[in-house]
Amino acid sequence: MKILIPAALAVMFLLQACNGDNKSTTDSKMGSDTAMKMTEHNDAEMDGDGKMNMNNELMKSMMSSMDKMKAVKMNGDFDAEFAAMMIEHHQGAIDMANIELKSGSDNTMKAMAQSIITAQKAEIEKFKTILASHKENIVKGDHPELMEAMSSMDTKTKETKMTGNVDKDFAxxxxxxxxxxxxxxxxxxxxxxxxxxxxxxxxxxEEQNKEVKQFDEWLATQK
Incomplete structure (x- = not known):
C-alpha cells in the first residue's frame, strides 16, 4: 500500500495537469474565436447599410475639404470668401476624382473624374490669380449663402449611404x-x-448642373 498510494497520487496529479492544459487550450481558442467575432462585428458596423464608414477614402476626402472650407476667414468680403472657399472645394473634388482614377473600374466614371481634375485645376489657378490682385471689399449686411451651402452639403454627406463600390460612391x-x-x-x-x-x-x-445630370443618368443604369 505504501508503494501504491504515491503512484496513485502521481497519476491523479498527471490527469489534473492534462485537464488544466486542455482547459487552457480551450480557453485560448474561445478567446481567439471571441476576438475574431468582435472584429467581424465591428467591421460589419462600420460597413453596414446606412453607416458612414470613416475609413472610406472618398468620405475622408470630402470631410477634409469641408474642414478646410470652414477654416476660411470670414470678414464680410464676400468675393474673397467665395474664391477662398471654392479653392478648397475644388481641391476636394480633385482629391475624390484621383481616388476614382486609382480605385474605380467604370470607364464612364473614370472619364468624368479626369474631366473634373482638368477643369477644376484650371479654375483653382484662376481663383488664385484673382485673389492675388483683389482689393478688400466689405459687403455690409447679412450674407449667409456660403455657410448655408456648407451646412446643406454637410447634411447631405452624412445622409449618403456608402455602398463600398468606388464608382457608385464617387458618383x-x-x-x-x-x-x-x-x-x-x-x-x-x-x-x-x-x-x-x-x-x-x-x-x-452651368457645368456642374450638367455633370449632376450625368451622374444621375449613370446611377440610374446601376443595380
Missing part, C-alpha cells in the same frame, strides 16, 4: 459636392461684386 459623393458649389456660386451671383468671379460662378453653375 453619389460628387453629386453632393457639386450641389455645394452650385449653391455657393448662386450666392456669388447675388452678393459678389467682382465681375470675373461672377462670370466663373455662372460657369460653375
Amino acid at each position: 453619389m459623393m460628387m453629386k453632393v459636392h457639386h450641389s455645394g458649389a452650385i449653391e455657393m456660386s448662386k450666392g456669388e451671383l447675388g452678393d459678389g461684386k467682382v465681375y470675373e468671379l461672377k462670370k466663373m460662378a455662372q460657369q460653375i453653375i
Whole structure:
C-alpha cells in the first residue's frame, strides 16, 4: 500500500495537469474565436447599410475639404470668401476624382473624374490669380449663402449611404459636392461684386448642373 498510494497520487496529479492544459487550450481558442467575432462585428458596423464608414477614402476626402472650407476667414468680403472657399472645394473634388482614377473600374466614371481634375485645376489657378490682385471689399449686411451651402452639403454627406463600390460612391459623393458649389456660386451671383468671379460662378453653375445630370443618368443604369 505504501508503494501504491504515491503512484496513485502521481497519476491523479498527471490527469489534473492534462485537464488544466486542455482547459487552457480551450480557453485560448474561445478567446481567439471571441476576438475574431468582435472584429467581424465591428467591421460589419462600420460597413453596414446606412453607416458612414470613416475609413472610406472618398468620405475622408470630402470631410477634409469641408474642414478646410470652414477654416476660411470670414470678414464680410464676400468675393474673397467665395474664391477662398471654392479653392478648397475644388481641391476636394480633385482629391475624390484621383481616388476614382486609382480605385474605380467604370470607364464612364473614370472619364468624368479626369474631366473634373482638368477643369477644376484650371479654375483653382484662376481663383488664385484673382485673389492675388483683389482689393478688400466689405459687403455690409447679412450674407449667409456660403455657410448655408456648407451646412446643406454637410447634411447631405452624412445622409449618403456608402455602398463600398468606388464608382457608385464617387458618383453619389460628387453629386453632393457639386450641389455645394452650385449653391455657393448662386450666392456669388447675388452678393459678389467682382465681375470675373461672377462670370466663373455662372460657369460653375452651368457645368456642374450638367455633370449632376450625368451622374444621375449613370446611377440610374446601376443595380
